Amino acid sequence: MPSRRRKQTLAQSGLRRRSLLGIGVCAVIAGAPAAPVLAASTPPAAASSGPTYGVRAALSGKTTLNHNHFAYALPAGGASVGDAVVVSNFTAEPLSFAVHGADMVAATGGGVAPAAEGAQPHQVGAWMAVAQPSITVPPGREVSDPFTVTVPDAQPAGEFLGAVVVAETSTDAGGVHLLTRAALIVDVTVLPSVRLVAAAGPLQGAQQHDGEHFSVDVDNTGNVLFTFTGEVTVRDGSGNAVATLPLGPGGLYVIPGGRATVTAVWSGLPLWGRAVATATIHARVTGGPSATAVSAPLELGFFPWALVLGVLAGLVAMLVALFLIRRRRQSAA
Amino acid sequence: MREGVGARRALALTGVTIAAAAAAVLPGKPVAAASGNSSQSVTATVVAGTLTVTAPPAITPTLVPGTGNANVALGTVAFTNTLNDGSAWSVTMTSTDWVNGANAIHFTDMSVTPGLTLGGGVGSTGTPTAGTGGTLSGTDGTPGTTASSPLTLATAASTVQGVYTQAGSTMSVTVPGGTPTGVYTGTITYTITG
Numbered sequence: 001m002p003s004r005r006r007k008q009t010l011a012q013s014g015l016r017r018r019s020l021l022g023i024g025v026c027a028v029i030a031g032a033p034a035a036p037v038l039a040a041s042t043p044p045a046a047a048s049s050g051p052t053y054g055v056r057a058a059l060s061g062k063t064t065l066n067h068n069h070f071a072y073a074l075p076a077g078g079a080s081v082g083d084a085v086v087v088s089n090f091t092a093e094p095l096s097f098a099v100h101g102a103d104m105v106a107a108t109g110g111g112v113a114p115a116a117e118g119a120q121p122h123q124v125g126a127w128m129a130v131a132q133p134s135i136t137v138p139p140g141r142e143v144s145d146p147f148t149v150t151v152p153d154a155q156p157a158g159e160f161l162g163a164v165v166v167a168e169t170s171t172d173a174g175g176v177h178l179l180t181r182a183a184l185i186v187d188v189t190v191l192p193s194v195r196l197v198a199a200a201g202p203l204q205g206a207q208q209h210d211g212e213h214f215s216v217d218v219d220n221t222g223n224v225l226f227t228f229t230g231e232v233t234v235r236d237g238s239g240n241a242v243a244t245l246p247l248g249p250g251g252l253y254v255i256p257g258g259r260a261t262v263t264a265v266w267s268g269l270p271l272w273g274r275a276v277a278t279a280t281i282h283a284r285v286t287g288g289p290s291a292t293a294v295s296a297p298l299e300l301g302f303f304p305w306a307l308v309l310g311v312l313a314g315l316v317a318m319l320v321a322l323f324l325i326r327r328r329r330q331s332a333a
Numbered sequence: 334m335r336e337g338v339g340a341r342r343a344l345a346l347t348g349v350t351i352a353a354a355a356a357a358v359l360p361g362k363p364v365a366a367a368s369g370n371s372s373q374s375v376t377a378t379v380v381a382g383t384l385t386v387t388a389p390p391a392i393t394p395t396l397v398p399g400t401g402n403a404n405v406a407l408g409t410v411a412f413t414n415t416l417n418d419g420s421a422w423s424v425t426m427t428s429t430d431w432v433n434g435a436n437a438i439h440f441t442d443m444s445v446t447p448g449l450t451l452g453g454g455v456g457s458t459g460t461p462t463a464g465t466g467g468t469l470s471g472t473d474g475t476p477g478t479t480a481s482s483p484l485t486l487a488t489a490a491s492t493v494q495g496v497y498t499q500a501g502s503t504m505s506v507t508v509p510g511g512t513p514t515g516v517y518t519g520t521i522t523y524t525i526t527g
Contacts, residue, residue: 027393108484111485
């Protein structure tokens with residue numbers, strides 16, 4: 001049986017894999033039609049007790065995602081956005097995957113699915129470029145695979161659906177290709193006109209043991225997705241810049257109506273004095289306009305409270321001790 | 334003698350005062366409670382969800398030419414959607430032709446009945462709905478390579494989240510009379526989209 005030959009081939013080649021990755025078909029046409037109906041000769045077992053792999057959007061929890069999906073509002077004419085899909089391996093063995101973009105198609109019975117493997121994409125699938133079309137995820141680990149979506153020049157406005165597809169792959173001499181796929185929807189809205197509006201703030205700060213921790217919200221109040229970079233500039237009382245701190249994490253985008261929070265840490269704080277911090281956000285649409293937003297200033301004051309309070313407490317304690325000693329002496333006298 | 338005792342008490346009080354002041358103004362690590370009433374702080378992190386599907390093992394049906402070959406069991410499919418993404422999702426399947434050299438059993442001769450036994454694991458919310466099934470369709474460009482159009486096994490609303498299994502799915506495979514005997518191979522692909 002080809003399926004057995006396949007197992008032997010995989011075992012011999014060291015490509016140990018879980019057998020429950022897809023469902024290979026090995027049908028035998030019987031020569032004598034004695035029985036009118038023959039069901040599966042070997043009843044298939046249930047799927048494994050747990051999933052072997054999974055996928056999710058890389059920026060989950062880091063920026064606003066429309067339905068936690070890849071949703072992009074972009075102008076036509078070469079605008080692009082970068083993103084990534086995370087593939088997790090829940091097994092104790094390495095797993096290999098093909099990662100690619102695909103057009104979305106309707107499925108019989110009401111569902112949706114990406115076009116079949118190997119189908120030529122014509123729309124969103126064709127707009128996508130995956131950095132690593134083939135990946136191998138180590139046991140118990142996850143791999144982030146970046147991709148870009150670029151809207152063609154002459155693309156009319158509208159909403160278009162596609163998917164980033166993660167297909168577990170295998171190759172074998174028997175010709176049986178076992179396959180499962182997990183697909184995250186990619187929703188691209190091509191805009192007729194672009195209104196890029198970014199807002200930054202308020203800038204917030206909190207002193208911790210390793211320095212001043214800044215955080216600032218970046219809001220998209222326009223109609224187009226933007227990517228951004230930013231920094232916090234700290235100036236002393238004379239207006240001189242004493243620190244310029246890049247905001248992170250990098251590579252974030254903000255969808256229209258969405259928000260992302262970025263942070264920076266200023267270590268090596270002065271012992272005392274005053275300073276003013278502002279956050280500057282540089283938003284841009286790749287292949288399109290750019291904009292700058294500046295937060296309201298945040299005033300910072302530094303004073304060595306711990307040191308001063310400690311010294312004061314020590315002084316008070318010494319005074320109390322001296323007072324008590326003197327009173328004892330007076331009592332003794 | 335009493336004077337010495339008083340001085341020691343005063344110095345001890347000084348030490349306690351300084352220690353208390355230091356504890357008040359200097360950060361430190363938490364220590365175990367000395368009294369009989371202890372507590373345990375908890376900082377739990379819920380990680381991001383995932384989307385996946387796991388297929389049953391390969392099937393090896395024996396098919397008879399000139400018949401419909403109904404009730405070919407496909408096994409139990411497991412799928413997980415814990416993305417909590419506020420979007421409906423679906424599980425679909427496709428098949429290529431099953432081929433043996435130049436001979437083929439076309440996917441248009443296959444129909445699928447999704448299993449109606451849908452169960453959720455611990456913590457799952459809601460239950461997906463089984464698809465209605467039907468005959469596989471599509472343009473068969475390259476027999477043995479081209480997959481059919483997808484057929485829905487199950488759909489779920491956005492509020493349905495968790496780990497699920499679907500049992501009882503079957504196929505019927507009509508093999509035309511005169512089809513040569515032999516071993517036919519192909520691929521069934523399961524896809525979860527969400």
